Amino acid sequence: MRERGLPVTGNIRPVAEVKLQVFGLDTHIRFPYGGYGEDHDDRVELVRTAIARTRSATGADVVLADVLLVGDTPADVAAGRAAGVPVLAVATGRTSAAELADAGATATIRDLQDAAPFHGLLR
Numbered sequence: 502m503r504e505r506g507l508p509v510t511g512n513i514r515p516v517a518e519v520k521l522q523v524f525g526l527d528t529h530i531r532f533p534y535g536g537y538g539e540d541h542d543d544r545v546e547l548v549r550t551a552i553a554r555t556r557s558a559t560g561a562d563v564v565l566a567d568v569l570l571v572g573d574t575p576a577d578v579a580a581g582r583a584a585g586v587p588v589l590a591v592a593t594g595r596t597s598a599a600e601l602a603d604a605g606a607t608a609t610i611r612d613l614q615d616a617a618p619f620h621g622l623l624r
Contacts, residue, residue: 507551508535509570509580511544534558544580552584575604 508530510517514537521527534554536547548570552563570581573594581588582605590601590609598609 509547511538545583548584578604578606
């Protein structure tokens with residue numbers, strides 16, 4: 502499952518698809534397996550929903566250590582940590598890299614052009 506990501510977002514699925522299309526990231530996403538705003542209000546539950554959908558659709562035993570949540574807010578970091586998955590925090594939003602690290606991110610990068618930590622977490 503490493504070749505494609507699963508979206509976990511507070512947005513409803515159609516909005517998530519458009520947002521990722523704008524940046525050309527939609528080809529890397531398995532949208533049917535994601536967790537969306539219409540599924541739950543709690544971000545931790547959205548992570549769990551995406552994992553459950555992946556397990557159901559593929560029959561694979563998704564190991565939490567093999568999941569990588571990529572987010573840009575302390576709430577994203579908290580959700581990933583509470584769900585038991587590693588978190589790569591990207592400081593592209595209003596939150597600094599230091600604040601994301603303080604929130605408990607497994608690794609923090611300033612932007613997606615700094616790919617070394619990202620690749621390191623993908624094993």
